[in-house]
Amino acid sequence: MTHQIAILGASGYTGAELVRLIATHPTFEVAALSADRKAGMQMRQVFPHLRHLDLPELVKIDEIDFTGIDLCFCALPHVASQQIIPSIPEHVKIVDLSADFRLRDPADYEKWYGQPHQAVGVQGQAVYGLTEFYRDQIRGARLVAGTGCNAATGQFALRPLIAAGVIDLDEIIVDLKAGASGAGRSLKEHLLFSEMFENVKGYSLGSTHRHLGEFDQEFGAIAGRPVEIIFTPHLIAATRGILISAYLRGEAQAIHDTFVAAYADEPFVQVLPLGQAPAMKDVRGSNFVHVGVVGDRRPGRATVIATLDNLTKGSSGQAVQNANLMLAEPETAGLMLAPLYP
């Protein structure tokens, strides 16, 4: 049975990535695409790499007839998402890729995003979208809130360790390296090629990045007490990919054992042999996460290195994975594409 899919905000990178994945998905079919400022254009005019696909014209959101739509991916910017989602008909399941429904407490939203939440009621129905850890709730959800891409990477590296109590919760330091596409197709000076090429730069320094709202919420819930990690992202000269190095207090062997147990049955999470670390390009274009653990010359210290593709597992691939569950399809449907290397 084919599921009819709508994508709101199709002219951004996560929108294009959704279309790429659905193009070879066995049961999903793109039925509607919105892009307010590009309404009236064909997708191939906005993204020529999709030229071979027969896709509906881009329209404004209010032009979409949701009657036959089974599921809607909402790839709009935050704030826009919370304004639109309440108006989507109840029969339509929703996977939101924005930041708007990730934080369960509206006060947290206001703290990290600087303004009051405008759809507190809908927020209450949202399930946090990190599939591997919210599988059961996602299956029955009407609205799933996709995670931040940085937040996803950090959680794959830390959730099992916090749950198992194998690391010191007060000494978690995460250094993150991320490519440009996580910032989308927006026109900002620091995203220009000439600025980024042969460059590395920290941003949101001093543990001020918004995705810390997700870390705080999730890690606190697992630990049953506040967990405040130290977190610095760096923008690197890559398009896709996030790699984190987490500096931890704990035994490497216990950490590795914990990962092996936690991820044994996960189709998308690969744990490397103890002492090995993944490279960022090993997951490019795929829905896989690679996780490695290395001990340190200092006893009781270890480093966890984890990597994923921000546009796939960090956002649009995760969204399709969640949609598969919501529509009772196999979780891996359309997502077993191997990484593109080199």
Add this chain to the structure above:
Amino acid sequence: MTHQIAILGASGYTGAELVRLIATHPTFEVAALSADRKAGMQMRQVFPHLRHLDLPELVKIDEIDFTGIDLCFCALPHVASQQIIPSIPEHVKIVDLSADFRLRDPADYEKWYGQPHQAVGVQGQAVYGLTEFYRDQIRGARLVAGTGCNAATGQFALRPLIAAGVIDLDEIIVDLKAGASGAGRSLKEHLLFSEMFENVKGYSLGSTHRHLGEFDQEFGAIAGRPVEIIFTPHLIAATRGILISAYLRGEAQAIHDTFVAAYADEPFVQVLPLGQAPAMKDVRGSNFVHVGVVGDRRPGRATVIATLDNLTKGSSGQAVQNANLMLAEPETAGLMLAPLYP
């Protein structure tokens, strides 16, 4: 029905690309992988991005039991290919990705590759592997010789025009830009990151590149007379991708009409609207070719711009496309993966 596939020379980039494509192919199964110097290793040790796949161990070629093998991709260097292929059992169909069986006349091989051909008999059975133009012969072939990646790009841009007589055959100038992966994983100084990054350099200057052997053979056959194009490849700071700009004498409209007619039913060749040109990244990681035609301020002059991914349509994707035909599968099976953008 599943086809059992062997890949010889699996530790190179074209080998890895074959595995990537077969990973989501509906009816192909990797049954044997060879890599002489890495025999005994797992593929995931050589290419960690393939970690999620359950693949046979790398072995030496003579350790392969060809009994149940239906088709063998030979991704060995040239010369090695002509030494190995004669010894492969007759029931095994072969797609060779090297340069060894592309040139029908052994004298041409000696001219361009600097040594006598060692398997002239087998050469006689080989079909040239540019699928769109040799489809019928490929269907019945036992041995198909995959084209050069540069040669493929140039032929998509020029074959229909030569056949239709819409351009001056004595005035064809092709400027080509190619990424590094076409040169494989070999350790050469000019392929080092520090040398290539933020660089562009012409090579095989003065129309001396070996792929001219293919151009001469094919274009001459179509035209029924010698056609000597002028051809300069440039190495650019990209991993995947070839883009050519062909400077031609002819009317842009007639050229465009010719392409539209020639490629109307081709699933992998996209002709852009007249006046538009493709970008190299529009086809990355896919089996698609994009072709554009632009007129010039000078009447009777036109530029054709064509692009493909050298590892996919330029080699391993083309190889799978040919294997599909040889094994009576749908030609597009496993190959409709959308390009990876950005």
Add this chain to the structure above:
Amino acid sequence: MTHQIAILGASGYTGAELVRLIATHPTFEVAALSADRKAGMQMRQVFPHLRHLDLPELVKIDEIDFTGIDLCFCALPHVASQQIIPSIPEHVKIVDLSADFRLRDPADYEKWYGQPHQAVGVQGQAVYGLTEFYRDQIRGARLVAGTGCNAATGQFALRPLIAAGVIDLDEIIVDLKAGASGAGRSLKEHLLFSEMFENVKGYSLGSTHRHLGEFDQEFGAIAGRPVEIIFTPHLIAATRGILISAYLRGEAQAIHDTFVAAYADEPFVQVLPLGQAPAMKDVRGSNFVHVGVVGDRRPGRATVIATLDNLTKGSSGQAVQNANLMLAEPETAGLMLAPLYP
């Protein structure tokens, strides 16, 4: 004796490059910097790489006191330049880096830039700024119009050949590859890192690029008849650098001899041995031009490959070279910095 220098439009890449060069120039001193939208800021806030320099604050143009200024570099966008330059006091010499005063005939300006010229009188005083070919006029000029960076590259490759009559003037095809910095620091989608990385794309196709105005003017003047070259620029994934491949009818030996003779005494132009071609990174960050000539398998055909750094020899370095002449300093003063490699 120290010369007091003003730079208008200092917040762009050519402005920053002027400051970089003047930082180690023996007799130039930056006395004023303008940047209208960033007035009130320090240069190190706009360009942190200049943090070590003691520079005047950025001001609006009308805040500059030109009394003690000897020479003004005008690095404003075109149109802005022609509006400002007429108001600069007569005692100030001017090197303009915009397109506004390059074309001697106002009708040509209107043809290529789409609007009437607003300072036709000043245009009459301007000398075209390709130093190696206008040295004497530049020495005595009050206003020098810096060339386009693409136009400069093409002229180094073609002027001596046209003058010497060693190539067919009706068959000049130039394929150009250029990095992003030539387009400046402007916020345009196609200049985003995610768009340009691992990409190549032709632009201003069909010989429609504005720098053709300069080629037509200059080549026509040398030849004494119209010369219309065919010209396609390509945007490549590099920050700095332009490399052209010019496909010509002529004898490689005669072409090479012509270059050797023409550039024998030029400090910044390096002619490679016949048969060798330069790489783009060989001139990065320097004021050098490298020129190579290669014959073709077809008799009577040759390729000229030339490269320079668009921000240095293609614009700000050329501007300093001209300023040196205008202020009676040694032509090479401050400009012998070796290229940055790798």
Add this chain to the structure above:
Amino acid sequence: MTHQIAILGASGYTGAELVRLIATHPTFEVAALSADRKAGMQMRQVFPHLRHLDLPELVKIDEIDFTGIDLCFCALPHVASQQIIPSIPEHVKIVDLSADFRLRDPADYEKWYGQPHQAVGVQGQAVYGLTEFYRDQIRGARLVAGTGCNAATGQFALRPLIAAGVIDLDEIIVDLKAGASGAGRSLKEHLLFSEMFENVKGYSLGSTHRHLGEFDQEFGAIAGRPVEIIFTPHLIAATRGILISAYLRGEAQAIHDTFVAAYADEPFVQVLPLGQAPAMKDVRGSNFVHVGVVGDRRPGRATVIATLDNLTKGSSGQAVQNANLMLAEPETAGLMLAPLYP
């Protein structure tokens, strides 16, 4: 007065960088260049970007007449350095760029480099080459041992803090990102363009990198007790540049005050305003170091970000700086070149 300079190992990247810097140095003159495997070639054949320079031919080391040589830069690999240096005539001052004379205790050398030191006697004369901290000893030294490039970066970020006692010595975590040129021009698979492009990968994980020998030696000496930092370098897709993020326990304000005081008179070290962090490209091609300090949301935690160009301040620029002192020239002679941006 001109100083005659010899460069041993001129065919590597640090050798080329020395030539680049000396090309515009006011009093240094390249008198001899060695490169054993490329003896008999011209430097411009090995590094075409130096084509404009009139340089001596490359020779074997034993062909060099040291009679008139004032100072020798030894840019050989480690081990080779300790074999050659004892045989250089006593009147020649030496700046060694290898790892061979950095570690004062031969047992440390054996521990980190896996073999006994072969020139223990010469080791005793060597002064550690981090100019800003060993200035007086360097002035009078005959042999200066240039620091590791990673080691230099870390020391600029940590030495003043350890000396001032403003950070917890047992909790120093350093995450380093480095471009490819630090690994030289050697043919290794992981340094190929196709491997590094759009990639990030940790190496020497678990605090096993050899430069820890320098950190241990230097930080221990300052603190008067062992200091074992946790240190992970990452290879990133850049040619030049190292950026470190050091995660520390201490007050950001005190840390910043310490830097401001320590580096107040340093011509090459720039301390950013508190709360700001440098970008790697801000120092490219220059001898500058940029250091920033940012507080954290968690009290008592701070991050120090420091960056330099590994080939300049991290090796060849530092070497020239030391040579200036040894030859009684101004310390900044030839080294005030502004960074190349963008």
